[in-house]
Amino acid sequence: MAGEREQWGSGTGFVLATIGSAVGLGNIWRFAYVAGENGGGAFLIVYVLSVLLVGAPIVIAEMALGRQAGGDAATAFERAAPNSRWPLVGWLGIVSSCLILSYYAVIAGWALKYLAGGMLGTLWRTAGTDYGGYYARFIANPGEPVAWQMAMLAVAMLVVTGGVQRGIEVVNRYLMPTLAVFVVGLAVYSATLPGAGAGWRFLFLPDWSALTDPHVIIAALGQSFFSLGVGMAVYITYASYMSPQTRIPVNAGAIILGDTLFAILAGLAIFPAVFAFGMNPEAGPKLAFITLPQIFLAMPAGKVIGALFFLLLSAAALTSMVALLEVPVAAIVHRTPLKRWGAVLIVGLTVFVVGIPLAMSYGVLSDIKVGGRALLDALDQAVSNYLLALAGLLVALFVGWRWGRHNALAAADLDRAAVGAAWLWLLRVVAPLVIGLILLNALVGV
Ligand code: PHE
Numbered sequence: 001m002a003g004e005r006e007q008w009g010s011g012t013g014f015v016l017a018t019i020g021s022a023v024g025l026g027n028i029w030r031f032a033y034v035a036g037e038n039g040g041g042a043f044l045i046v047y048v049l050s051v052l053l054v055g056a057p058i059v060i061a062e063m064a065l066g067r068q069a070g071g072d073a074a075t076a077f078e079r080a081a082p083n084s085r086w087p088l089v090g091w092l093g094i095v096s097s098c099l100i101l102s103y104y105a106v107i108a109g110w111a112l113k114y115l116a117g118g119m120l121g122t123l124w125r126t127a128g129t130d131y132g133g134y135y136a137r138f139i140a141n142p143g144e145p146v147a148w149q150m151a152m153l154a155v156a157m158l159v160v161t162g163g164v165q166r167g168i169e170v171v172n173r174y175l176m177p178t179l180a181v182f183v184v185g186l187a188v189y190s191a192t193l194p195g196a197g198a199g200w201r202f203l204f205l206p207d208w209s210a211l212t213d214p215h216v217i218i219a220a221l222g223q224s225f226f227s228l229g230v231g232m233a234v235y236i237t238y239a240s241y242m243s244p245q246t247r248i249p250v251n252a253g254a255i256i257l258g259d260t261l262f263a264i265l266a267g268l269a270i271f272p273a274v275f276a277f278g279m280n281p282e283a284g285p286k287l288a289f290i291t292l293p294q295i296f297l298a299m300p301a302g303k304v305i306g307a308l309f310f311l312l313l314s315a316a317a318l319t320s321m322v323a324l325l326e327v328p329v330a331a332i333v334h335r336t337p338l339k340r341w342g343a344v345l346i347v348g349l350t351v352f353v354v355g356i357p358l359a360m361s362y363g364v365l366s367d368i369k370v371g372g373r374a375l376l377d378a379l380d381q382a383v384s385n386y387l388l389a390l391a392g393l394l395v396a397l398f399v400g401w402r403w404g405r406h407n408a409l410a411a412a413d414l415d416r417a418a419v420g421a422a423w424l425w426l427l428r429v430v431a432p433l434v435i436g437l438i439l440l441n442a443l444v445g446v
Contacts, residue, residue, distance in 0.1 A: 024320030093233025
């Protein structure tokens, strides 16, 4: 058992670390390609609705659960519902975190590779603007993606070994504000490209018929969960280091707003360029890695800005990896005599090994397809669209119905506010209904 429990150094430290966990590859890499595959504007509407009506209430619920328990994800349920099976929901979150980390590290490795390429200049010297070719050569190599994946994991492991205040908090405090400035700048630049309007229209003009397509709705819900980081026990874990004075609703609001704005801004950086350069918005997971270098190459001082961008992308990925790693590490430290570094080593190595075939899944293992998708892509879809949705559903049911109205409202700092009733209603009725219908639809085969 851990002795003295760690805490965030300040309320701002908590918010920045949590925004750091929410904002990551999901906002830039995943948002762009999933929105691209699902029709842009229609997707965006469903996405924002599902953030507000389903994601946000669950974020608050997870924070409330985490802070009252001051332990790992499973402890949160053990305290709130002793002698029940509910702690399994915590374990589900812990397992999902590890699964996500296993492929997240791979894509984060791509970002690091592009950072190195941008700094050394190799990224800019590729034949013409053939970034499709650059990407294809990188990914076809059996060892390179694995090496970059390992490098990213190693850095995340170092940060988490440093602990909550000295590791996680410090890294986030500097990186997150810088990244925000950057994305705004890029979105503005992208808007000046000839033909940028088509990108704006793609993102903001909905094709209403897409709204009747269950795939679009599932994809939007899955993306909102992934991007907020709901269902992975990250909020439960991070909130467990929170001081009782920090108000949950305000913090949750800042995190949700920050995460959503960030995704939209990243879309405004990417889609105008996709159209300006005549690329296909449905390119899938490689979208950002092919379009972004092209924008940079076309802009003045683009090589410097491009290298900086990939630095920040790697950093955003890092802060999310740190959060994903902290979830299982907190559980091990809490339950075994192992020290932090020992737990980090065990989880880090396991995740690395699981990730190796995923890193190769676009190259040497690209013949292996699951449901028509490469291994990494298939795992990402399965976890984000179904596992996270299931965990989110269970959290909503637990906090909404099982925990007790009074406990839930008090733990969420919503006991005196009228919004408390609205929050509970969303948790009790809206979230379960929406997620339940979607899962059901998926079970009977969409
Ligand atoms: N939300 C992060 C992103 O958008 C990914 C993540 C998921 C981070 C779950 C932490 C927990 O990239």
